[in-house]
Amino acid sequence: MELDHPSFGKVKSLGFPIFMSDSPARLQSLAPCKGQHSGQVLHDLLGYSEDAINQLTSDGVIA
Amino acid sequence: MTKALEGIRVVDLTVWFQGPVAAQHLADFGADVIKVERPKGGDQGRGVRSIKALPIGDWNQYFLVINRNKKSMAIDLKKPEGQEIMYRLIEKADVFLSNMGLAWLEARNLSYDKLKAINPRLVYATNTGYGRFGGVDKPAFDMTVQAITGAMARLGEPGQPPIYLGMGSGDAYGGIMSALGIMLALYQRNRTGEGQYLDASLYGAQLFLAAPYLQSFLAGNAKSALQHSRKMVENPLWNVYPTADKWIYLCAENTDDAFARLCRALGAAELAEDSRFQTVDGRRAQSEALVAALDSHLEVKPHGDWLEAMQAQGLASSPINNLADVAKDEQAWQNAYFTKAYCEEVKREVDVRGLPVTLSKTPGEVATLGPQLGQDTEILMMDLLEYEWDEIEAFKAKGAIP
Structure with a gap:
């Protein structure tokens, strides 16, 4: 199947080995950039404040 | 001891390898797997000796291992009364698994629509040869499928015959894909109360087994489709080499440091100083010469000496074992990748493939x-x-039954 990648444009990727009638697999994105979702996960999932996240970033704990 | 899949009942209408081995994984972890077979002869895997195509041994390991931990019912599904028994079984089942053709199932009134009407919670799983869509419906064997994946064509020395992986890899991997699909659908069913139809094919499984090469080709590396010679490789430090007794696989990055360590392991001071091999690019460009030089160095001593020397230099390498070596490997026994089971056919304990997954609280069992x-x-x-x-x-x- 084909997918748009932010840096590489259109890329061809292997699809899925298993067919499922009601909950098919889907390709939403290729592998993320390193730490692309660090802030989002800390904020949305783990409930960290913006300040705490900035602190962790400047301390080099997360990137 | 409790089992991971306790309470899950699987109706296993499969023959030969891929289907049975899928249900075997579920049975190993506690699913109640009921194998449904034709009364005359049952699963063709029972008669595998008579076709004399596969080496079997003194007990029918082909059939007995992939059908372990299962029950067997003999039902003639061509008869309406046989189908009636099957429907009652389906009412009590969580999973229906079959690697019979779709037309075969349809002819016996065992289509997805039919069984879903009887039990909406049912997970209906098929194993096709080439996939659910696209219309290809010819006989599927491990070899016929592997032949079309591109994997065989790229193995072997250039100009030499293509190489069949020769381990039933498509069947075995197809079985794992099928078991994975069933677990996905069961998980979804537990959330929604509704089963679904799923298919895992030999073709799909083999394509994913070939994934690294295939994806490399998709990404534009046309060379990944071709046979490659071990005598001329991108990185001579990542290659197979002969020793005085068996072959070894050396896996080191093409860096100056790794090359220096390799030369120390080999005691090959002259290689370390050879002007052709001083840089990453030099070793790549002169790979034919470097492989030949490494061949002649490694050929003079047995693999044990070399592996020890390489390990001492922090280089990863392995002996290329044969099956007799691995059957004795304590590491495989310690992890229950091999285990022992009692075999009625020969009235003794036999060695069998054990469990590929290690669960701490609910381990599998043979x-x-x-x-x-x-x-x-x-x-x-x-x-x-x-x-x-x-x-x-x-x-x-x-x-309807014998």
Whole structure:
């Protein structure tokens, strides 16, 4: 199947080995950039404040 | 001890390898797997000796290992009465698994629509040869499928015949894909209360087994489709080499440091100083010469000496074992990748493939090897399907069960 990648444009990727009638697999994105979702996960999932996240970033704990 | 899949019942209408091995993974971890077989001869895997195509040994390991931990019912599904028994089984089942053709299932009134109407919670799983869509419906064997994946064509020395992986890899991997699909659908069903249809094919599984090469080709590396010679490689430090006794695989990055360590391991001071091999690019460009030089160095001592020397230099390498080596490998036994089971056929304990996944609280188990054909037909008809004995006699009289 084909997918748009932010840096590489259109890329061809292997699809899925298993067919499922009601909950098919889907390709939403290729592998993320390193730490692309660090802030989002800390904020949305783990409930960290913006300040705490900035602190962790400047301390080099997360990137 | 509790089992991971306790309470999950699987109706296993499969023959030969891919289908049976999928259900075997579920049975190993505690699913109640009921193998449904034709009364005359049962699963063709039982008669694998008579076709004399596969090396079997003194007990039928082909059938007995992938059908371990299962029960067997013999039912003639061509008869309406046989289908009636099957429907009652489906009412009590969580999963229906079959690697029979779709037309075969349709002819016996076992289509997805039919079984879903009986049990909406049912997970209906098929194993096709080439996938659910696209219309290809020719006989599928491990070899016919592997042949079209591109994997065989790129193996072997250039100009030499293509190489069949030769380990039933498509069947085995197809079985894992099928078991994975079933677990996904069961998880979804537990959330929604609704089963679904799923298919895992030999073709799909093999393409994913070939994933690294195939994806490399998709990404534009045309060379990844071609046969490659071990005598001329991108990185001579990542290659197979002969020793005085067996081949070894060396896996080191093409860096100056790794090359220096390799030369120390080999005691090859002249290689370390050879002007052709001083840089990453030099080693790549001169790979034919470097491989030849490494060949002649490594050929003079047995692999054990070299592996020790390489390990001392922090280089990863492995002996290229044969099956006799690995069957003795303590590491594989310690992890239960091999285990022992009692075999009725030869009345002794035999060595079998064990469990590929290690669970801390609910480990798998090999309790029994494959069942006798139809050994559980009557008991399951009474205890599980709640037929009266005179009904069972009537089914026998009709020839629906033996």
